Amino acid sequence: xxxxFSVIFLTTLIGAGQGLFFxxxxxxxxxxxxxxxxxxxxxxxGGAFIALLFMLGGLAAAVFHxxxxxxxxxxxxxxxxxxxxxxxxxxxxxxxxxxALFFAYIVVQYFGIDADLYGWGxxxxxxxxxxxxxAVASLGxxxxxxxxxxxxxxxxxxxxxxxxxxxxxLGTASGFTLATAYAASQGAADLVPFxxxxxxxxxxxxxxxxxxxxxxxARIKRKSTVQTAIGVRxxxxxxxxxxxxxxxxxxxxxxxxRTAAFLRAVKWIFLVLAFPVPVLLLWAGLATGDGGVLLLxxxxxxxxxxFERWFFFAQANHPQNLYYQVVG
Amino acid sequence: MTQLALVIDLNVCVGCHACxxxxxxxxxxxxxxxxxxxxxxxRDPTGTFFNRVQTFEVGxxxxxxxxxxxxxxxxxxxxxxxxxxxxxASYKRKEDGIVLVDYDKCIGCKYCSWACPYGARExxxxxxxMKKCTLCVDRIYDETIPEDRRKPACVISCPxxxxxxxxxxxPDSEVSIAIRENGGYQLMPEWGTKPANHYLPRRKTxxxxxxxxxxxxxxxxxxxxxxxxxxxxxxxxxWLM
Ligand code: SF4
Ligand code: SF4
Numbered sequence: 424x425x426x427x428f429s430v431i432f433l434t435t436l437i438g439a440g441q442g443l444f445f446x447x448x449x450x451x452x453x454x455x456x457x458x459x460x461x462x463x464x465x466x467x468x469g470g471a472f473i474a475l476l477f478m479l480g481g482l483a484a485a486v487f488h489x490x491x492x493x494x495x496x497x498x499x500x501x502x503x504x505x506x507x508x509x510x511x512x513x514x515x516x517x518x519x520x521x522x523a524l525f526f527a528y529i530v531v532q533y534f535g536i537d538a539d540l541y542g543w544g545x546x547x548x549x550x551x552x553x554x555x556x557x558a559v560a561s562l563g564x565x566x567x568x569x570x571x572x573x574x575x576x577x578x579x580x581x582x583x584x585x586x587x588x589x590x591x592x593l594g595t596a597s598g599f600t601l602a603t604a605y606a607a608s609q610g611a612a613d614l615v616p617f618x619x620x621x622x623x624x625x626x627x628x629x630x631x632x633x634x635x636x637x638x639x640x641a642r643i644k645r646k647s648t649v650q651t652a653i654g655v656r657x658x659x660x661x662x663x664x665x666x667x668x669x670x671x672x673x674x675x676x677x678x679x680x681r682t683a684a685f686l687r688a689v690k691w692i693f694l695v696l697a698f699p700v701p702v703l704l705l706w707a708g709l710a711t712g713d714g715g716v717l718l719l720x721x722x723x724x725x726x727x728x729x730f731e732r733w734f735f736f737a738q739a740n741h742p743q744n745l746y747y748q749v750v751g
Numbered sequence: 752m753t754q755l756a757l758v759i760d761l762n763v764c765v766g767c768h769a770c771x772x773x774x775x776x777x778x779x780x781x782x783x784x785x786x787x788x789x790x791x792x793x794r795d796p797t798g799t800f801f802n803r804v805q806t807f808e809v810g811x812x813x814x815x816x817x818x819x820x821x822x823x824x825x826x827x828x829x830x831x832x833x834x835x836x837x838x839x840a841s842y843k844r845k846e847d848g849i850v851l852v853d854y855d856k857c858i859g860c861k862y863c864s865w866a867c868p869y870g871a872r873e874x875x876x877x878x879x880x881m882k883k884c885t886l887c888v889d890r891i892y893d894e895t896i897p898e899d900r901r902k903p904a905c906v907i908s909c910p911x912x913x914x915x916x917x918x919x920x921x922p923d924s925e926v927s928i929a930i931r932e933n934g935g936y937q938l939m940p941e942w943g944t945k946p947a948n949h950y951l952p953r954r955k956t957x958x959x960x961x962x963x964x965x966x967x968x969x970x971x972x973x974x975x976x977x978x979x980x981x982x983x984x985x986x987x988x989x990w991l992m
Contacts, residue, residue: 424865488860489858489859489860489879490857490858490859490860490874490878490879490880491859491879494858494859494879498838498856498857498858499858501837501838501839501840501856501858502837502838502858502860503837504837504838504839505834505836505837505838505839508834508835509834509835509836509837509862510835511835511836511837511860511862512837512838515837571862574835575831575835575865575866576831576942577868577942578865646941646942647868647939647941647942649807651938651939651940651941652938652939653807653818653820653938653950654936654937654938654950654952655807655809655818655952655953657809657810659809659810659811660807660808660809661807661808662805662806662807662808663806663807663808663817664805664806665803665805666768666771666803666804666805666806666822667796667797667800667803668795668796669790669794669795669796669797670795670797671797671798671799671800671873672799672864672873672874672876673870673873676861676864676874677870741865741868741870742868742869742939742942743867743868743869743870744870746805746822746869746870747870751806
């Protein structure tokens with residue numbers, strides 16, 4: 424497939440934003456049961472605000488994926504109507520829902536709004552409730568985003584549960600790395616090891632599952648062949664003409680247009696930038712407590728994930744390509 | 752239930768592209784607005800087409816065969832492109848099984864085109880909405896057109912009548928009979944899309960001649976001299992046996 428930058432930015436930005444929120448919310452709930460030190464609402468609100476900015480960035484990228492950006496205002500609302508069958512529609516519902524809940528969480532945390540909802544006599548029950556709702560919606564968003572790709576069964580590189588696992592792990596890994604840098608920048612040194620350890624764990628887990636999908640994809644057995652495409656049973660069927668000379672949507676949308684060597688290079692770049700380098704930088708940052716190094720860890724990991732997403736799209740081989748082999 | 756479809760006879764198609772041009776002509780002139788065309792007479796002409804004729808070569812020289820292969824939306828009975836559409840712009844009509852895009856609802860997200868294994872959908876790069884074959888839905892029901900011409904433009908224009916049009920759910924329709932009796936098949940059956948359009952395979956008319964048919968075992972010239980004794984009751988058989 425032809426990797427579109429709108430979707431590359433959309434999926435990576437919202438992944439990091441949601442991961443950051445998970446990190447903040449996890450530490451808040453741990454603090455409520457006194458496993459982690461508590462912080463004031465401003466800390467959580469600030470972090471969630473950054474998460475919201477990432478979501479808005481993703482939304483802005485998504486606008487450029489539409490046929491015309493104006494469709495965002497004139498037609499996109501209809502995109503929520505087919506949630507019964509379409510994962511894309513489910514994503515279009517989950518995304519504003521997650522953003523609204525993030526916003527509610529920011530408001531509740533920033534203004535310290537609270538209520539003794541469950542009669543525990545503890546502070547933070549309202550923000551906990553809003554946070555749980557946001558986390559559940561966010562899981563739904565992760566699932567819908569990944570299922571958009573995993574649900575197309577004939578895009579065999581994508582049609583695997585690994586796609587969902589990878590979207591989740593890579594998103595949360597980058598989000599926890601960002602949370603580590605955020606905590607360091609806010610002087611919340613007592614949270615840095617918690618976020619940092621999870622960031623490393625998620626990055627390692629993400630490396631394992633992404634490697635698993637690379638191995639899986641390297642040995643895919645194609646179900647469609649040129650024989651099934653035109654229905655002629657002969658071991659040697661060769662296209663002589665695709666019916667046009669100047670190219671069309673079919674030749675632009677479904678081919679990445681790069682060499683195999685370029686693809687391999689991108690694969691190694693993301694394997695290095697998204698996993699080992701950030702882990703090393705996280706380790707260095709945790710050891711020295713240097714917030715700048717932690718921020719660098721996030722920047723490198725995010726860059727690596729951009730390459731990862733580019734590769735994710737480019738690697739997928741659409742069966743329609745069987746009809747577009749030769750210009751002739 | 753009705754399922755309108757095309758049946759394309761690969762045995763007859765000569766690859767003339769008449770269906771391609773007539774399709775473009777009809778569909779670019781309709782109420783839905785033009786199908787874009789960039790550099791139509793320039794170096795890299797490109798544009799939206801609902802139908803293409805491709806060419807494949809089967810076998811290895813000198814035993815090769817050329818197959819001209821027209822390809823358009825197959826109006827799948829279990830169309831994977833429809834449920835994925837977030838806006839409901841893509842839909843399959845209950846009354847006749849035609850898969851259509853409502854250009855006024857489409858947001859140009861391209862998801863349906865990813866979900867079509869045949870590459871039958873094209874985003875119109877000027878209107879920014881998804882387009883595909885409509886089976887000339889604005890023609891086949893038009894009562895101002897003489898009844899025998901209420902068929903898709905490609906079917907009417909085909910000089911060799913390689914394209915048949917009809918209801919594949921009616922067992923007695925021309926298309927159903929053609930599929931049944933001439934080995935009609937579907938493309939990429941492995942994905943369970945159940946394309947309504949079918950293709951008829953190349954068919955060979957062959958004569959089988961056996962060795963012993965080349966030399967006549969019962970050559971009358973050789974039999975000429977074999978005579979039975981004639982009797983007084985001569986019958987015709989005496990001369991033939
Ligand atoms: S050929 Fe493609 S566009 Fe047409 S109905 Fe089937 S899946 Fe949909
Ligand atoms: S491009 Fe249009 S028709 Fe296709 S899935 Fe998107 S909104 Fe639906």
